[in-house]
Every structure is written in structure tokens, then in C-alpha cells.
Amino acid sequence: MLTPLKTEVEKVGDLAHEARRFRTILWSFEKNIELLFKGTGLAAEVDHAALAEAFSRWRQAFDQSKHLADLDRKDFTIFAAGMMLKELLAARPITAIVPDELGLPALPATLDHRLKRWPEGYAYTSFCLSVAAAVLHEMGAAEPTESGVADDPRFWDSFRENVAENPANAIAFFDMVVGLPPNWQAPDVPWMRRTFLDSKRRLEAEPRKTIE
Incomplete structure (x- = not known):
């Protein structure tokens, strides 16, 4: 299950705004790791400076594109989660x-193969999906x-291979995780997303009201 954090962050009041605060991101990020890795034999070290750097860059990108949220709030929330990823x-x-890389007992055979295959990427994806799901539930x-x-x-x-070449590809892969068509040409350009383009066309097609 990718979203063990969801029920925890749903308890946060006004999550749509609280998720823009680093203290909320730090708490929920570490909580997600705790929930994901509990009983698996895995552990993780969190670099708070690197997390703060990621949050700062995300917040800047979010603020530059948040005016597009009015076109489709659900899709923008998913896009924002992809940007965080x-x-x-x-x-x-x-x-x-x-553990097995340190000469300790091997990981349990029942461990989710996705988590065992790429613990960091799985944890990042889980965190972003959990927060997006909780925000949309709140909405x-x-x-x-x-x-x-x-x-x-x-x-x-x-x-893993594609984001190593270009981290922006993470947004397209996140769309695939939630069953949306990815934009491979420019995954980090919000106004090129199919949902935003369709919403814009619908708005442009609507007859304008005139004042008599």
C-alpha cells in the first residue's frame, strides 16, 4: 500500500494550506517513513537540509503556477504533488x-517488492500520493x-532510470501512478497538461455574458 500516511495527515486542519509550511512537510515526511519501514527491517536517515532545499524549490514552483488551480483544482493538486516528487x-x-547490505539478516521475503527494489523512490512517491489524496479528500x-x-x-x-536522467520525468511517472496520461514532452509545464488545456478550451467556448 502506497498511502499509509493518508489517515495521519487527514487529521491536520486546513491541510491544503498547512502543506505549504515546512514544519508540516518535515513532520509528515518523517511520519511516512516510520509507517512505511515499520517491521520491514529497513531504516532511513533523513537529511533535513536536503529536504528543506526540496521544499524551497517546490514552494517557488508552486507559487509561480498556483494561478492555474482555478482551471481544475483536482488536477492541479496532483500536478503539485508531482512537482514535490x-x-x-x-x-x-x-x-x-x-540490513543485508550491512551483513545483517536479510530483508523478509514478504516485503513489498516495490519498497525493496527502490526504498527511497517508493517512500517519496508514497509521501506525495498520501498528501495529495488527503488534500483532495479535504476538498x-x-x-x-x-x-x-x-x-x-x-x-x-x-x-528510477528516467528520473536519474531528468528529475522532471517524475511528474509524468506520478501521473502514471494515479492513472493519468503523462506529458512526456514537458512534464513540468502545467499549462501543457491535457486537463488544463481541455478546461481552458471549455472556458473559451462558453458564451460571454453581455451587460445590457
Whole structure:
């Protein structure tokens, strides 16, 4: 399950705004790691400076594009989560500690293969999806859910390889996780998303009211 954090952050009042504060991000980020890694044999070290750097870059990008939220708040929330994923993957604030790499007992065979395959990427994705789902729940909108593609080990291998070349690809992969069509040409350009373009066309097609 990618979203163990969701029920925890749903308890935060006015999450849509609180998620723009670093203290909320820090608490929820570390809580997500605790929930994901509990009982797995995995552990993680969090670089707070790197996390703050990721948050700062995300907040700047968010503020520059938030005027587009009125076109489609649900899709913008998912896009904002994808932007956070991009910055986390670029800053790499997590260092996973894998027991069998330290000569300790191997990880349990029942461990989710996605988590074992790429603990850091899985944790970043889980965090972003959990917060997006909780924000949308607070808004009364339909929540994003995992698509079947996230169960395929090859998806995570491709995800890891592609974001190593270009962190912006994380936004397209996040769209795939929630079952949306990815924009591979310019994944970090919000106004090129299909949902925003469709919303803009609908608004432009609506007859304008005239004052008599």
C-alpha cells in the first residue's frame, strides 16, 4: 500500500494550506517513513537540509503556477504533488539503510517488492500520493488511487532510470501512478497538461455574458 500516511495527515486542519509550511512537510515526511519501514527491517536517515532545499524549490514552483488551480483544482493538486516528487528525487533527502547490505539478516521475503527494489523512490512517491489524496479528500474531490502500473517491477526500474536522467520525468511517472496520461514532452509545464488545456478550451467556448 502506497498511502499509509493518508489517515495521519487527514487529521491536520486546513491541510491544503498547512502543506505549504515546512514544519508540516518535515513532520509528515518523517511520519511516512516510520509507517512505511515499520517491521520491514529497513531504516532511513533523513537529511533535513536536503529536504528543506526540496521544499524551497517546490514552494517557488508552486507559487509561480498556483494561478492555474482555478482551471481544475483536482488536477492541479496532483500536478503539485508531482512537482514535490520531482524535487525530492533531485535533492535526495533519504538514505535508506538496507540490513543485508550491512551483513545483517536479510530483508523478509514478504516485503513489498516495490519498497525493496527502490526504498527511497517508493517512500517519496508514497509521501506525495498520501498528501495529495488527503488534500483532495479535504476538498471533497475524488481522491487519486494507485493504478495497476505501480505493481509492475519494470515500472519502478524505468522510473528510477528516467528520473536519474531528468528529475522532471517524475511528474509524468506520478501521473502514471494515479492513472493519468503523462506529458512526456514537458512534464513540468502545467499549462501543457491535457486537463488544463481541455478546461481552458471549455472556458473559451462558453458564451460571454453581455451587460445590457
